[in-house]
C-alpha cells in the first residue's frame with residue numbers, strides 16, 4: 027500500500043526519503059493505487075532540464091474528469107461536490123452533488139462540441155466565480171479542449187492579449203458579475219477585447235446579473251437554452267498523460283504574459299496527493315479556498331485537487347468585506363467549513379477591522395488554516411492563529427507557483443510543527459536547493475540563497491505556450507540542471523525553509539504576481555511620459571504596493587500633477603486591470619542607471635521603502651546626481 031495519507035512526522039520523513047531514493051517507484055505506486063487510468067504508462071519519468079523536457083507517465087491514457095467526477099458516482103453520487111456561496115448573503119447557496127456535477131459538465135461539454143470545439147482547441151474562460159466557471163473548466167477537460175481561464179478582473183486589453191496569444195476560438199463569459207455592492211460589465215469588456223481578436227468565432231454568455239447587454243449576431247449565444255437542450259451524455263475523451271490540460275497566464279519580467287502549460291497525468295496526481303495531505307482532508311470535511319479560479323490556486327485547490335479526492339469544495343462569488351467584514355466567518359459558520367485556505371492580504375485586511383466580526387461567529391468546525399500567494403508577516407500569522415484558529419488549528423503556509431502546479435513547500439497540519447512565517451519542509455518528492463550568486467549550491471543549514479528545485483515533480487509546467495525558448499531561458503538557464511523559481515529563501519538550523527520574496531522583476535501585490543515591464547509599458551504609452559520605472563514598497567495590507575518613478579517628456583509639464591497621476595492609473599487600469607494601479611507616482615528628472623543603461627531598481631526600491639540612508643556605492647552610476655534629487659522629493 028502506498029503512503030497516500032501521511033499521519034505523523036516520522037512517516038513524513040520516511041516517505042520523503044523513499045520518494046527521493048526512488049522517485050519513479052514512489053510516484054508509480056501513488057498513481058497506480060489512487061487514480062483511474064484507461065491504460066497504464068510505458069515509462070514513469072523521462073526528463074532533461076537542459077532541453078528542458080519533462081514527461082511523466084508517458085503512454086498512459088486517462089481523462090481527469092473521470093477521476094474528478096465519474097469514479098465517485100458509485101459511492102458518492104449524492105454527496106455535495108461544490109457549494110456555491112453567492113455574493114449576496116440573501117441569495118440561497120447552491121449545493122451541487124457529484125451526480126449533478128456529472129450531468130452539468132456533460133451538458134456543457136456537449137454545448138462546446140456543438141459549437142465546433144474539439145480536442146486540442148483553446149477555449150478562453152472569462153467568468154466570475156459562479157458554478158459555470160468550474161463546470162466549463164471541467165467541460166473543456168472532458169473533451170480534451172485546452173482551457174485558458176483569464177481572471178475576470180483583467181481589462182479588455184489584457185484579455186485580448188491572452189486570447190490571441192493562445193489563439194482561442196471560443197470565449198465563455200457572463201452578462202456581468204457582482205462584486206460586493208457593485209456590478210461589473212463583463213460582457214462589455216469581452217466585446218471591446220474581441221475587436222482585437224479576429225479568430226474568436228463564438229461567445230457563450232451565462233446570465234448572472236440580468237443586465238441589458240448587446241449580443242452580436244452570429245457570434246454571441248446565451249448559454250442557458252443551449253445547456254437545456256444539450257444531452258447529458260458525453261463520453262470522456264481519452265487523453266495521453268502528457269496531453270495539454272490547460273494554459274494559465276502569469277506575469278513575467280518582460281512585457282508579454284507567459285502562458286504556462288500543464289498536462290493531464292502528472293498534474294492530476296500531484297494536485298490530488300498534495301490536497302489530501304496538506305489539508306489532511308477527511309471524508310466528510312467541507313473545504314474552502316477563497317481564491318478565484320482565475321488563478322492557479324483556484325485551478326489546483328478549488329477544482330482539480332479537491333474533486334479528485336471526492337471532497338466538498340466551496341466556491342465563493344463575493345468579497346471578504348461585503349456586506350461586512352464578517353462575511354468569511356459567517357460562511358465558515360454557515361457551511362461548517364473544516365479547512366480554510368486564503369491569502370495573507372485578506373488576513374491583514376480583516377485583522378484591521380473590529381474583532382467582533384470574527385468573534386460573533388462559531389468557528390469551531392475549523393481544523394486547518396492555510397495561506398498562499400505571498401510571505402505572511404508575523405503579526406498576521408498570530409492574528410490568524412489566535413482569533414480564527416483559536417490556537418488549535420494549525421496554519422499551513424504553502425509556498426508554490428503557477429509554474430509548479432501544486433504546493434511545493436508547506437507544513438502538513440498535525441504532522442509538521444509550524445513556526446510563523448516559515449513554509450517549513452518540502453513536500454514529498456520535492457527537492458529544493460539554495461544557490462549562491464555564483465551558481466554554487468549552499469549545503470547544510472542556516473543558509474540563504476536563491477530557491478531552485480533539483481528534480482522534476484509531476485505537476486511542473488511543461489512549457490510556455492508558443493515559446494519553449496522563453497521557458498528555458500526563464501527557468502532553466504540561471505542554474506545548471508535546476509529549475510529556478512525566481513524566489514529567495516533561507517533554511518534554518520533544523521532545515522525549515524522561509525521564503526524571503528522575489529529576486530527578479532516580479533512584484534507581488536495583494537498576492538497577485540505583477541511584472542514591472544507590462545506596467546511600465548502601459549505608463550510609457552501616455553503621451554506626456556518619456557520613461558518610467560516601477561518598484562514595490564511595503565504596504566500594511568497589500569504586502570507590497572507599487573511606486574512609480576516617471577520622467578515626463580516636457581520637464582515643465584503644465585498640467586496639474588495629480589491629474590496626470592489619475593490619467594496614468596486610468597491607463598494602467600485599461601491596459602492591465604485595477605490590480606496594477608500605482609499607490610504613489612513621483613515625477614523625476616531621470617532614473618539612476620548603470621553605464622550599460624540598466625535601471626538600478628535596488629536604489630529606487632530603497633527610496634520607495636524609506637530606507638535610503640545607505641544606498642551603497644553609487645559613484646559608478648551613469649548619473650549619480652539624479653539620486654539625490656529623487657531622494658529629496660520622495661513621496
Ligand code: PRX
Nearest residue numbers: 398399400401423424425426427428525539
Ligand atoms: O514569490 C512567491 C509567492 O508567489 C509567487 C508565485 O505566484 P503565482 O504564480 O501567482 O502563484 C501564487 C499561488 C500559488 C512565488 O514565486 N508565494 C506564493 N506562496 C508563497 C509565496 N511567497 C511566500 N510564501 C508563500 N507561502
